Amino acid sequence: MKERLCLHRQRRQHHDHLVALLLPTLHSVSIGILQSTCRPPGTDGIPFCCPFYFLENNTCEECPPGYINPTSDINCSLPCSYPSYGARCEGRCNCSKEDCHHVFGCPVTMNVYLEYNS
Template sequence: MVFEGCSLNGTLCCPGFIWDHDLKKCKSCKAGFHGTDCKDKCPFPSYGLDCQSTCNCTDKECDHVKGCERKSTENQHGFPAKIEINNTSPAIAKSTIQNRIPSEFPTEKTPELETKVIGIIVLASVSVVLIFLILCTYLLENCKMVTKIHETIPSV
């Protein structure tokens, strides 16, 4: 925003404005700055354009431009995480945080997943039992054949 009404001597501007040499006019301070020639950062807990917003966090977490920034190295899935919290409604903040978590990783066990695991265990058990029965049948048939052979051979 360019402001013409407060220029003094052509290059000095009112507090909250800075002289733009290209436009040759005063323009408002960038977000996070205020005062004469926009030299001062917004004091805690203020931040943003004209320092009109208020941080709801500690002074270490409050950025004079963006507001509250809470940083952690990893989220629950091991991915780098950065959560910014400002004066927004809880629904918007929740939505923003949920959109940053990869959806490929389920956050809780689902009945569908448990059903699949149980099905795999049952199929594996049935397969083991069938292999055991086939092996026993084979051994029993071989045993019968050996018995028949012994019966047909005359004893000396």
């Protein structure tokens, strides 16, 4: 029983270390999705925009649907990567990479059957 308790504690400590390592990363990603400015303005007064925003007139503006601005130094010229699409690249394509459009997602197909009576 004592060995089992020791093993449980070791696993728990390992789990706690993983949580401690991942938590800052997850927090940064969630902040980038929920707000436009990831870092306050520096001495130059210019803010650092989050990945789905770009700098325009010293304010962070949202990228157009289907685009991302990963480095905050370009104006959202990078399209969402497959399988992501749409606003903030939050949509997920369930079609092939070739059919997934970075703005609109998968094409909608409909089968229409016409019956002619003569």
